Amino acid sequence: MLNPTFTAPDLTTFTNLDGLGLTAIGQHLSAAKAEILCHVTNPIPWCQTCGAAGIPRDTVTRRLAHEPLGWRPTVLVIKHRRYRCANCQRVWREELSQAVAPRQKISRTGLRWALVGLVCHHLSVSRIAEGLGVTWNTANEAVLAEGQRLLIDDPTRFDGVKVLGVDEHVWRHTRTGDKYVTVIVDLTAVRDGTGTARLIDMVPGRSKAVFKTWLADQEEQWKQGIEVVAMDGFTGFKTAAVEELPHAVEVLDPFHVVKLGSEALDQTRQRIQREQHGRRGRKDDPLYKCRRTLTTGLSLATEKQKTKLEDLFKEPEYEPVQLVWSVYQKMVDAYRQPKPEVGRWALEQLINEVGTKVPKGLPELKKLGGTLRRRKTDILAYFDHIGSSNGPTEALNGRLEHLRGIALGFKNLAHYIARSLLETGGFRRRLHPQS
Known part of the structure:
Protein backbone atom coordinates (compact mmCIF):
# COMPACT_ATOMS: atom_id res chain seq x y z
CA MET A 1 0.00 0.00 0.00
CA LEU A 2 1.90 3.06 -1.28
CA ASN A 3 -0.31 5.81 0.09
CA PRO A 4 -2.05 4.54 3.21
CA THR A 5 -4.80 6.63 4.75
CA PHE A 6 -4.55 6.60 8.52
CA THR A 7 -7.45 7.24 10.84
CA ALA A 8 -7.58 8.16 14.49
CA PRO A 9 -6.78 5.29 16.88
CA ASP A 10 -9.88 3.39 17.95
CA LEU A 11 -9.28 1.00 20.86
CA THR A 12 -12.80 -0.40 20.60
CA THR A 13 -12.29 -1.55 17.01
CA PHE A 14 -8.70 -2.65 17.58
CA THR A 15 -9.71 -4.98 20.41
CA ASN A 16 -12.79 -6.31 18.56
CA LEU A 17 -15.21 -4.94 21.15
CA ASP A 18 -17.64 -3.40 18.66
CA GLY A 19 -19.06 -6.85 17.90
CA LEU A 20 -19.64 -7.47 21.61
CA GLY A 21 -21.73 -4.38 22.28
CA LEU A 22 -18.95 -2.84 24.38
CA THR A 23 -16.97 0.40 24.14
CA ALA A 24 -13.42 0.76 25.41
CA ILE A 25 -12.88 3.75 27.67
CA GLY A 26 -9.43 3.04 29.09
CA GLN A 27 -6.50 0.66 29.23
CA HIS A 28 -3.85 -0.55 31.62
CA LEU A 29 -0.82 -2.40 30.24
CA SER A 30 1.69 -4.43 32.19
CA ALA A 31 4.24 -7.06 31.29
CA ALA A 32 1.89 -9.81 32.45
CA LYS A 33 -1.40 -8.73 30.88
CA ALA A 34 -3.47 -6.00 29.27
CA GLU A 35 -6.66 -4.70 30.89
CA ILE A 36 -9.28 -2.89 28.80
CA LEU A 37 -11.81 -0.83 30.74
CA CYS A 38 -15.15 -0.75 28.95
CA HIS A 39 -18.87 -0.22 29.35
CA VAL A 40 -22.00 -1.33 27.53
CA THR A 41 -22.45 0.67 24.34
CA ASN A 42 -26.26 0.74 24.27
CA PRO A 43 -27.68 0.11 27.74
CA ILE A 44 -31.40 -0.43 28.34
CA PRO A 45 -32.35 1.87 31.23
CA TRP A 46 -36.05 0.95 31.38
CA CYS A 47 -37.84 -1.96 33.02
CA GLN A 48 -38.60 -4.91 30.78
CA HIS A 66 -10.52 -11.81 25.93
CA GLU A 67 -8.53 -12.76 22.85
CA PRO A 68 -4.86 -11.96 23.51
CA LEU A 69 -3.17 -9.03 21.82
CA GLY A 70 0.28 -10.11 20.70
CA TRP A 71 -0.02 -13.24 22.89
CA ARG A 72 -0.36 -11.01 25.95
CA PRO A 73 -3.39 -12.12 28.01
CA THR A 74 -6.13 -9.50 27.73
CA VAL A 75 -8.86 -8.90 30.30
CA LEU A 76 -12.05 -6.93 29.74
CA VAL A 77 -12.92 -4.94 32.84
CA ILE A 78 -16.60 -4.13 32.33
CA TRP A 92 -31.68 -5.57 36.69
CA ARG A 93 -28.24 -5.26 35.17
CA GLU A 94 -27.16 -4.06 31.79
CA GLU A 95 -27.41 -6.79 29.18
CA LEU A 96 -24.12 -8.59 28.40
CA SER A 97 -25.42 -11.53 26.37
CA GLN A 98 -23.81 -10.11 23.22
CA ALA A 99 -20.42 -10.12 24.91
CA VAL A 119 -9.08 -26.41 15.12
CA CYS A 120 -7.06 -24.44 12.57
CA HIS A 121 -3.69 -23.87 14.24
CA HIS A 122 -3.53 -27.12 16.23
CA LEU A 123 -2.73 -25.42 19.52
CA SER A 124 -2.88 -27.37 22.75
CA LEU A 132 -6.29 -16.28 27.59
CA GLY A 133 -4.80 -16.03 31.06
CA VAL A 134 -7.18 -18.62 32.55
CA THR A 135 -6.77 -22.09 34.06
CA TRP A 136 -6.62 -25.23 31.93
CA ASN A 137 -10.01 -26.45 33.15
CA THR A 138 -11.67 -23.13 32.39
CA ALA A 139 -10.26 -23.03 28.87
CA ASN A 140 -10.96 -26.70 28.14
CA GLU A 141 -14.56 -26.68 29.34
CA ALA A 142 -15.39 -23.43 27.58
CA VAL A 143 -13.77 -24.33 24.25
CA LEU A 144 -15.23 -27.84 24.09
CA ALA A 145 -18.69 -26.54 25.01
CA GLU A 146 -18.48 -23.86 22.30
CA GLY A 147 -17.18 -26.38 19.75
CA GLN A 148 -19.99 -28.77 20.67
CA ARG A 149 -22.62 -26.04 20.30
CA LEU A 150 -21.29 -24.37 17.18
CA LEU A 151 -19.88 -27.29 15.20
CA ILE A 152 -20.50 -30.79 16.51
CA ASP A 153 -24.22 -30.29 17.28
CA ASP A 154 -24.84 -28.78 13.86
CA PRO A 155 -27.83 -30.75 12.45
CA THR A 156 -26.42 -30.47 8.91
CA ARG A 157 -23.09 -32.09 9.82
CA PHE A 158 -24.12 -35.48 8.38
CA ASP A 159 -25.70 -34.10 5.21
CA GLY A 160 -24.31 -35.23 1.87
CA VAL A 161 -22.53 -38.35 3.14
CA LYS A 162 -22.45 -40.96 0.37
CA VAL A 163 -19.24 -42.87 1.08
CA LEU A 164 -18.41 -44.13 4.58
CA GLY A 165 -15.06 -45.29 5.89
CA VAL A 166 -14.78 -47.29 9.09
CA ASP A 167 -11.70 -48.36 11.01
CA GLU A 168 -10.47 -49.06 14.51
CA HIS A 169 -8.19 -46.67 16.37
CA VAL A 170 -6.08 -46.91 19.53
CA TRP A 171 -6.83 -43.82 21.60
CA ARG A 172 -4.48 -44.58 24.48
CA HIS A 173 -1.54 -46.90 25.09
CA THR A 174 -2.08 -48.29 28.58
CA ARG A 175 -2.09 -51.77 30.07
CA THR A 176 -5.51 -51.36 31.66
CA GLY A 177 -8.82 -50.19 30.29
CA ASP A 178 -10.37 -50.33 26.83
CA LYS A 179 -8.00 -48.59 24.43
CA ARG A 198 -13.51 -35.83 7.62
CA LEU A 199 -14.31 -37.60 10.85
CA ILE A 200 -18.05 -37.67 11.55
CA ASP A 201 -18.14 -39.81 14.67
CA MET A 202 -16.10 -41.89 17.08
CA VAL A 203 -17.58 -44.71 19.16
CA PRO A 204 -15.97 -46.51 22.14
CA GLY A 205 -15.02 -50.13 21.41
CA ARG A 206 -14.31 -52.10 18.24
CA SER A 207 -16.70 -54.86 17.22
CA LYS A 208 -19.52 -55.70 14.89
CA ALA A 209 -22.01 -54.69 17.58
CA VAL A 210 -20.45 -51.24 17.97
CA PHE A 211 -20.66 -50.36 14.27
CA LYS A 212 -24.05 -52.03 13.84
CA THR A 213 -25.52 -50.12 16.78
CA TRP A 214 -24.19 -46.83 15.43
CA LEU A 215 -25.73 -47.50 12.01
CA ALA A 216 -29.03 -48.55 13.57
CA ASP A 217 -29.23 -45.25 15.46
CA GLN A 218 -29.06 -43.20 12.25
CA GLU A 219 -32.12 -42.03 10.34
CA GLU A 220 -33.40 -44.40 7.68
CA GLN A 221 -33.37 -41.72 4.99
CA TRP A 222 -29.71 -40.98 5.72
CA LYS A 223 -28.78 -44.67 5.56
CA GLN A 224 -30.52 -45.03 2.20
CA GLY A 225 -28.16 -42.38 0.83
CA ILE A 226 -25.01 -44.37 1.65
CA GLU A 227 -23.61 -45.87 -1.55
CA VAL A 228 -20.22 -47.30 -0.50
CA VAL A 229 -18.66 -48.47 2.78
CA ALA A 230 -14.84 -48.69 2.69
CA MET A 231 -13.22 -50.83 5.36
CA ASP A 232 -10.26 -52.97 6.33
CA GLY A 233 -10.23 -56.76 6.57
CA PHE A 234 -12.14 -56.98 9.87
CA THR A 235 -15.22 -59.12 9.18
CA GLY A 236 -17.21 -57.48 11.98
CA PHE A 237 -17.45 -54.22 10.05
CA LYS A 238 -18.36 -56.18 6.93
CA THR A 239 -21.28 -58.07 8.50
CA ALA A 240 -22.57 -54.94 10.27
CA ALA A 241 -22.62 -53.04 6.98
CA VAL A 242 -24.36 -55.90 5.17
CA GLU A 243 -27.08 -56.11 7.81
CA GLU A 244 -27.72 -52.39 8.22
CA LEU A 245 -26.85 -51.14 4.71
CA PRO A 246 -27.82 -54.01 2.39
CA HIS A 247 -28.00 -51.70 -0.63
CA ALA A 248 -24.45 -50.31 -0.16
CA VAL A 249 -21.28 -51.68 -1.74
CA ASP A 266 6.87 -62.39 6.02
CA GLN A 267 5.40 -65.46 7.71
CA THR A 268 6.75 -67.73 4.96
CA ARG A 269 10.20 -66.15 5.20
CA GLN A 270 10.26 -66.56 8.97
CA ARG A 271 9.11 -70.21 8.77
CA ILE A 272 11.76 -71.13 6.19
CA GLN A 273 14.38 -69.32 8.27
CA ARG A 274 13.53 -71.44 11.32
CA GLU A 275 13.40 -74.66 9.30
CA GLN A 276 16.78 -74.01 7.68
CA HIS A 277 18.68 -72.60 10.64
CA GLY A 278 16.63 -73.54 13.70
CA ARG A 279 16.51 -69.94 14.90
CA ARG A 280 15.34 -66.46 14.05
CA GLY A 281 17.11 -64.48 11.37
CA ARG A 282 20.40 -62.72 12.02
CA LYS A 283 22.00 -59.87 10.20
CA ASP A 284 24.19 -62.13 8.02
CA ASP A 285 21.41 -64.57 7.04
CA PRO A 286 20.36 -64.19 3.37
CA LEU A 287 16.63 -64.20 4.13
CA TYR A 288 16.97 -61.65 6.90
CA LYS A 289 19.10 -59.34 4.76
CA CYS A 290 16.40 -59.39 2.05
CA ARG A 291 13.41 -58.85 4.32
CA ARG A 292 12.87 -55.26 3.15
CA THR A 293 13.71 -55.94 -0.48
CA LEU A 294 11.16 -58.77 -0.64
CA THR A 295 8.28 -56.38 0.15
CA THR A 296 9.43 -53.71 -2.30
CA GLY A 297 7.40 -53.48 -5.48
CA LEU A 298 9.45 -54.87 -8.35
CA SER A 299 8.74 -51.80 -10.48
CA LEU A 300 10.34 -49.63 -7.78
CA ALA A 301 13.29 -51.89 -6.99
CA THR A 302 16.79 -50.76 -7.87
CA GLU A 303 19.20 -52.87 -9.93
CA LYS A 304 21.07 -53.74 -6.73
CA GLN A 305 17.87 -54.99 -5.11
CA LYS A 306 16.94 -57.03 -8.16
CA THR A 307 20.39 -58.64 -8.18
CA LYS A 308 20.03 -59.47 -4.49
CA LEU A 309 16.70 -61.20 -5.15
CA GLU A 310 18.12 -63.17 -8.09
CA ASP A 311 20.96 -64.44 -5.92
CA LEU A 312 18.51 -65.38 -3.14
CA PHE A 313 16.16 -67.33 -5.38
CA LYS A 314 19.01 -69.38 -6.85
CA GLU A 315 18.96 -71.42 -3.66
CA PRO A 316 16.36 -74.24 -3.99
CA GLU A 317 15.50 -74.18 -0.25
CA TYR A 318 14.11 -70.69 -0.69
CA GLU A 319 11.63 -71.69 -3.41
CA PRO A 320 8.56 -71.38 -1.09
CA VAL A 321 9.54 -67.79 -0.39
CA GLN A 322 9.84 -67.13 -4.11
CA LEU A 323 6.37 -68.54 -4.79
CA VAL A 324 4.68 -66.34 -2.17
CA TRP A 325 6.81 -63.38 -3.31
CA SER A 326 5.55 -63.78 -6.88
CA VAL A 327 1.93 -63.73 -5.66
CA TYR A 328 2.62 -60.61 -3.61
CA GLN A 329 4.20 -58.85 -6.60
CA LYS A 330 1.21 -59.71 -8.80
CA MET A 331 -1.11 -58.19 -6.20
CA VAL A 332 0.91 -54.98 -6.15
CA ASP A 333 1.13 -54.87 -9.93
CA ALA A 334 -2.65 -55.28 -10.32
CA TYR A 335 -3.31 -52.18 -8.24
CA ARG A 336 -0.71 -50.20 -10.19
CA GLN A 337 -2.32 -50.79 -13.56
CA PRO A 338 -3.24 -47.46 -15.20
CA LYS A 339 -6.59 -48.85 -16.38
CA PRO A 340 -8.94 -50.09 -13.62
CA GLU A 341 -10.47 -52.76 -15.82
CA VAL A 342 -7.03 -54.27 -16.48
CA GLY A 343 -6.18 -54.25 -12.78
CA ARG A 344 -9.52 -55.83 -11.91
CA TRP A 345 -9.05 -58.63 -14.44
CA ALA A 346 -5.48 -59.33 -13.26
CA LEU A 347 -6.43 -59.46 -9.58
CA GLU A 348 -9.48 -61.61 -10.26
CA GLN A 349 -7.33 -64.13 -12.13
CA LEU A 350 -4.85 -64.16 -9.25
CA ILE A 351 -7.58 -64.70 -6.63
CA ASN A 352 -9.05 -67.58 -8.62
CA GLU A 353 -5.61 -69.18 -8.99
CA VAL A 354 -4.47 -68.76 -5.38
CA GLY A 355 -7.85 -69.75 -4.03
CA THR A 356 -7.82 -73.14 -5.75
CA LYS A 357 -4.29 -74.12 -6.84
CA VAL A 358 -1.88 -73.85 -3.93
CA PRO A 359 1.11 -76.21 -3.80
CA LYS A 360 1.53 -78.32 -0.70
CA GLY A 361 3.79 -77.03 2.01
CA LEU A 362 2.63 -73.42 1.72
CA PRO A 363 0.13 -72.92 4.59
CA GLU A 364 0.62 -69.15 4.52
CA LEU A 365 -0.33 -68.95 0.85
CA LYS A 366 -3.30 -71.26 1.41
CA LYS A 367 -4.57 -69.03 4.21
CA LEU A 368 -4.10 -65.96 2.03
CA GLY A 369 -5.98 -67.61 -0.83
CA GLY A 370 -8.91 -68.45 1.46
CA THR A 371 -9.14 -64.87 2.69
CA LEU A 372 -8.97 -63.44 -0.81
CA ARG A 373 -11.61 -65.84 -2.01
CA ARG A 374 -14.02 -64.97 0.84
CA ARG A 375 -13.62 -61.22 0.32
CA LYS A 376 -13.32 -61.40 -3.47
CA THR A 377 -16.38 -59.25 -4.13
CA ASP A 378 -15.21 -56.53 -1.72
CA ILE A 379 -11.69 -56.58 -3.14
CA LEU A 380 -12.76 -56.28 -6.78
CA ALA A 381 -15.36 -53.62 -5.90
CA TYR A 382 -12.50 -51.16 -5.45
CA PHE A 383 -11.88 -51.07 -9.21
CA ASP A 384 -15.54 -50.16 -9.82
CA HIS A 385 -15.42 -47.40 -7.20
CA ILE A 386 -12.01 -45.77 -7.62
CA GLY A 387 -11.51 -43.21 -4.88
CA SER A 388 -13.65 -45.07 -2.35
CA SER A 389 -10.64 -46.41 -0.49
CA ASN A 390 -10.12 -46.61 3.25
CA GLY A 391 -6.64 -45.12 2.79
CA PRO A 392 -7.77 -41.60 3.77
CA THR A 393 -9.23 -43.11 6.94
CA GLU A 394 -5.81 -44.48 7.80
CA ALA A 395 -4.31 -41.04 7.11
CA LEU A 396 -6.88 -39.46 9.41
CA ASN A 397 -5.85 -41.93 12.12
CA GLY A 398 -2.34 -40.56 11.74
CA ARG A 399 -3.62 -37.04 12.37
CA LEU A 400 -5.29 -38.27 15.55
CA GLU A 401 -1.97 -39.72 16.65
CA HIS A 402 -0.47 -36.26 16.16
CA LEU A 403 -3.29 -34.71 18.19
CA ARG A 404 -2.60 -37.09 21.05
CA GLY A 405 1.06 -36.12 20.91
CA ILE A 406 0.22 -32.42 21.13
CA ALA A 407 -1.88 -33.04 24.23
CA LEU A 408 0.69 -35.48 25.69
CA GLY A 409 -2.02 -38.13 25.86
CA PHE A 410 -5.63 -38.15 27.04
CA LYS A 411 -7.22 -39.67 30.13
CA ASN A 412 -10.83 -38.70 29.40
CA LEU A 413 -12.40 -40.45 26.38
CA ALA A 414 -15.18 -37.87 26.10
CA HIS A 415 -12.58 -35.10 25.80
CA TYR A 416 -10.66 -37.15 23.24
CA ILE A 417 -13.72 -37.73 21.08
CA ALA A 418 -14.67 -34.04 21.17
CA ARG A 419 -11.11 -32.93 20.39
CA HIS A 432 -11.10 -19.96 8.99
CA PRO A 433 -12.20 -19.67 5.32
CA GLN A 434 -8.83 -18.16 4.27
CA SER A 435 -6.93 -21.34 5.28
Missing part, protein backbone atom coordinates in the same frame (compact mmCIF):
# COMPACT_ATOMS: atom_id res chain seq x y z
CA THR A 49 -41.58 -5.79 32.98
CA CYS A 50 -43.58 -2.57 33.22
CA GLY A 51 -41.66 -0.26 30.89
CA ALA A 52 -40.96 2.40 33.52
CA ALA A 53 -37.66 4.26 33.61
CA GLY A 54 -34.90 2.74 35.71
CA ILE A 55 -33.01 4.56 38.41
CA PRO A 56 -29.23 3.89 38.50
CA ARG A 57 -28.54 1.95 41.66
CA ASP A 58 -24.86 1.04 41.63
CA THR A 59 -22.09 -0.29 39.40
CA VAL A 60 -20.42 -3.69 39.60
CA THR A 61 -17.26 -4.77 37.81
CA ARG A 62 -17.08 -7.93 35.74
CA ARG A 63 -13.84 -9.31 34.35
CA LEU A 64 -13.74 -11.43 31.20
CA ALA A 65 -10.82 -13.14 29.49
CA LYS A 79 -18.29 -1.42 34.37
CA HIS A 80 -21.65 -3.08 34.72
CA ARG A 81 -24.42 -0.75 35.91
CA ARG A 82 -27.47 -1.92 37.83
CA TYR A 83 -30.87 -0.23 37.76
CA ARG A 84 -33.98 -0.26 39.97
CA CYS A 85 -37.44 0.28 38.50
CA ALA A 86 -39.14 3.30 40.03
CA ASN A 87 -42.53 1.64 39.54
CA CYS A 88 -42.28 -2.09 40.37
CA GLN A 89 -38.95 -1.96 42.21
CA ARG A 90 -37.45 -4.62 39.95
CA VAL A 91 -33.63 -4.63 39.83
CA VAL A 100 -20.44 -13.38 26.86
CA ALA A 101 -22.44 -16.58 27.19
CA PRO A 102 -24.26 -17.20 30.50
CA ARG A 103 -21.95 -18.22 33.36
CA GLN A 104 -18.88 -17.93 31.17
CA LYS A 105 -15.55 -16.31 32.08
CA ILE A 106 -14.38 -15.84 28.48
CA SER A 107 -15.80 -13.36 26.00
CA ARG A 108 -17.39 -14.59 22.78
CA THR A 109 -14.46 -13.16 20.79
CA GLY A 110 -12.04 -14.94 23.12
CA LEU A 111 -13.90 -18.21 22.62
CA ARG A 112 -13.80 -17.77 18.86
CA TRP A 113 -10.06 -17.12 19.01
CA ALA A 114 -9.56 -20.23 21.15
CA LEU A 115 -11.66 -22.42 18.84
CA VAL A 116 -9.77 -21.24 15.75
CA GLY A 117 -6.49 -21.90 17.55
CA LEU A 118 -7.59 -25.40 18.48
CA VAL A 125 -5.42 -26.43 25.42
CA SER A 126 -2.50 -25.50 27.67
CA ARG A 127 -1.28 -22.95 25.11
CA ILE A 128 -4.79 -21.56 24.68
CA ALA A 129 -5.24 -21.26 28.44
CA GLU A 130 -1.91 -19.42 28.65
CA GLY A 131 -2.97 -16.99 25.91
CA TYR A 180 -9.90 -49.03 21.16
CA VAL A 181 -12.50 -46.86 19.46
CA THR A 182 -14.27 -47.18 16.11
CA VAL A 183 -13.91 -44.17 13.81
CA ILE A 184 -16.50 -43.39 11.14
CA VAL A 185 -15.29 -41.16 8.33
CA ASP A 186 -16.97 -39.34 5.45
CA LEU A 187 -15.06 -40.13 2.24
CA THR A 188 -17.52 -38.55 -0.19
CA ALA A 189 -15.34 -35.53 -0.96
CA VAL A 190 -12.34 -37.80 -1.58
CA ARG A 191 -14.26 -39.91 -4.09
CA ASP A 192 -15.64 -36.84 -5.85
CA GLY A 193 -12.28 -35.06 -5.81
CA THR A 194 -13.69 -32.01 -4.03
CA GLY A 195 -11.96 -32.22 -0.65
CA THR A 196 -10.49 -34.39 2.05
CA ALA A 197 -11.82 -37.00 4.43
CA GLU A 250 -18.53 -52.87 0.63
CA VAL A 251 -15.01 -52.05 -0.55
CA LEU A 252 -11.84 -53.57 0.88
CA ASP A 253 -9.14 -51.01 0.20
CA PRO A 254 -5.83 -51.84 -1.56
CA PHE A 255 -3.67 -51.07 1.47
CA HIS A 256 -5.17 -53.87 3.55
CA VAL A 257 -5.30 -56.31 0.63
CA VAL A 258 -1.60 -55.80 -0.11
CA LYS A 259 -0.90 -55.99 3.62
CA LEU A 260 -2.41 -59.49 3.66
CA GLY A 261 0.06 -60.50 0.96
CA SER A 262 2.95 -58.84 2.79
CA GLU A 263 2.09 -60.67 6.02
CA ALA A 264 1.91 -64.01 4.20
CA LEU A 265 5.32 -63.30 2.65
CA SER A 420 -10.85 -35.48 17.58
CA LEU A 421 -14.09 -34.29 15.99
CA LEU A 422 -12.92 -30.68 16.17
CA GLU A 423 -9.46 -31.57 14.83
CA THR A 424 -10.53 -33.76 11.89
CA GLY A 425 -14.25 -33.10 11.47
CA GLY A 426 -13.86 -30.75 8.52
CA PHE A 427 -14.53 -27.58 10.52
CA ARG A 428 -11.32 -25.81 9.55
CA ARG A 429 -12.76 -23.94 6.56
CA ARG A 430 -15.92 -23.04 8.42
CA LEU A 431 -13.91 -21.30 11.14
